[in-house]
Amino acid sequence: MLVPHKVCSQMSTLLLVFSLPMFAVSSQERNVGSHTNSNIDAHKVSSRLLFEITLHGFLLWVSLGLLMPLGVLVIRMSKGEESGRKLKIYFRAHAILQMLSVLLATGGAIMSIKNFSNSFNNHHQRIGLVLYGMIWLQALAGFLRPLRRSKGRFPWFFGHWALGTTVSLLGVINIYSGLLAYSEKTSRSIRLWVILFTVEVSFFSFFYLLQDKLEYIQKQGVVLGNEPSRPIDQTASHNVKEES
Known part of the structure; x- marks a missing residue:
């Protein structure tokens, strides 16, 4: 039995994301071990920096690891809503969360340009630069x-979805690479932060996948805790009445 392409894509994405924590922790351990015999003072930074x-x-x-995934989950909850008050609430919540995400990411970008040495010789800085451009492109596409039901709706929707998915995935990757860069810069452990962020990503991923099956689960009576009652055999009921 062939596995649908959508499931394969989701599983490969999840495997990629969940492999990042192990890579970040193992890379940190290698870096700490390689600097054991070197001058640790060279890695110390000022309190201001x-x-x-x-x-x-x-x-x-907060921008890429919290607000943006929440915005994605909120708009997915509107699936099946054609119009009405609920759809407006979902859309406004999605727009507010995404705009806050864009503003916070812009603030972080300004900080990095103003205060850090950006030689773009590592993956974290390169991915970050690409992300800043993609985030504003996604915001512009939203405006x-x-x-709905217009000719340009389908290509716009597909592009908006593809760009949003890419931004979310790259955002998660860059948070892990940022934690690794933080450890290299300060020689501090990131194990706790990696674990906490992985738990958060796992929760968002589970809820994201659950939304595809939630309607089906509800129809099975699992969520409500009871099974739908079986239809009464009308023929048998009619015969009983005739006999009586």
Whole structure:
């Protein structure tokens, strides 16, 4: 039996995301081990720079690791809603979450350009630069969305979905690479932060996949805790009445 392409794509994405924590932790251990015999003072940073690095990471985590995934989940909850008040609530919540995400990511970008040495010689800085451009492109696409059932709706929807999925995936990857860069810069352990972020990503991924099956589960009576009652055999009921 062939596995649908959609399931293969989702599973490969999840495997890629969940392999990143092990890579980040193992890379940190290798880096700590390689610097054991070197001058540790070279890795110390000033308290001001440490604060700026931490704030930059916090802004990008809230933007790409929290608000943007929440916005994706909210708009997916509107699936099946053609019109009405619920659809407007879902859409406005999605728009607010995504705009807040864009503003926080922009603040983090300004901080990195202003305060950090950006030679773009590592994956974290290169992915970050691509992300900044893609985030604003996605926001612009959101403002230029065509009306439903119009000719340009399908290509716009596909492009908006593809770009949003790419931004979300790259955002998760760059948070892990940012944690690794933080560890290399400060020689501090990131194991706890990797574990906490992995738990968060796992929850979002589970809820994202659950939404595809939630309607089916509800129809099976699993969510409500009872099974749908069996239809009464009308023929048998009619015969009983005649006999009586």
